[in-house]
Amino acid sequence: MPAPDRKRRFELLALPHLDAAFNLARWLAGNPADAEDVVQEAYLRAYRYFDAWQGGNFRVWLLTIVRNSFFTWARENRSSRLVFQPDAPAGEAADADATAWGAPPRDPEALLLDRIDSQTLSRLMQRLPAEYREVLLLREVEDLAYKDIAAVIGTPIGTVMSRLARARSALRKLWFDAAAAESPRAV
């Protein structure tokens, strides 16, 4: 098959997902310039390994490569900022599903999470470890099923669920703290 044909096919499949790829990279990398590097590298890799794609969900396949490109890039460029180990040590993590969402609210009638503005939310997300950010993005923004998230981040589904629980719990805590800092009466 001539190269232009292959390229055309690749573009037809891959370019519709460019926004999704960039958004994920942008949220992982934290700034647009690095995100562009990551996405470019990912698209190159995807193109190189295009023949290894076995059908199925192309977006999932592509996001897997974007995600891996980011972590490869991060390891090479700023390893010190990624020492965080998302899956908490044994004992704390084992029953995360049961406990991660925290104690029952004191006042069930009150609105628990006040709306926060987009800027604050972005700031909170940026404070989460990349491993939490990515599962939240893949689940809530990209609307991927557990099994697809598992494919993208390369873990079993059980890990997706527990990590998602911890990510939500962590965001919830930051959210409450932000609300409390903003208006001390809220909590």
Added chain:
Amino acid sequence: MQCDRARPLLPQLVDGALGPLRRWLVTRHLARCAACAAQLEELHTMRAALRNDLTYHRAPPALAARIGAMLPREDAPTPSRARWRLPAMALGGAGMAGALAGVALTLLVAGGDASNNAVARAVVDGAIRSRMADHLTDVPTSDQHTVKPWLSARLDFSPVVKELKDQGFPLVGGRLDYVDGHRAAAIVYHHDRHIINLFAWASPGLADSQPHAESRQGFNIVTWRADGITYYAVSDVEADQLAKFARLMAAGG
């Protein structure tokens, strides 16, 4: 079901990952338990915020162009010809829907443009997509007497399905497709090792027209209209071969 069992299931409820029985049990518990209901509310609030308020960073317009310019300089391994011609039909399954949805959106957008260009682009994209996304045929059979009723039962028109094996165009099967805003039949033929996608959709009230050939993005296209049905044959076979195929298809009988 009590709180201790219901609570860890709330995220799965929100994520649509609970089976019907557990969903029912959790929902019943939620109706009686304000604390759990409040937690569910939190999950929904967080989701709504992430979906609606979190900045979605769209790719800069120049990025697509830059990627496009970058690709051909890469030394790509020669793809397996057979894989393209005959995608493994068994693969994919559930995952395919997502891939299709992404491209379908593109097709719908293209559908807003009524020009023939948009239609041609849509059928070419449909043809490419069909062989890439594991979705060449819904009804893989060389029997025209199976393909035709299968399609007719699912569409509000009945496209012509012919067996042209003796003329060098064996029938491979049919599938349902969606092209440029139309529910369409896609009837699939082989010619040598090439695939011909014949798209057909109802266009009631429009006059018949003779086969008209064009080419686009490396694909040849022949279109004609007969008995209120619009046909688009799309393939990477040689133009004269596709024209021959179209003449055979468009001929009466």
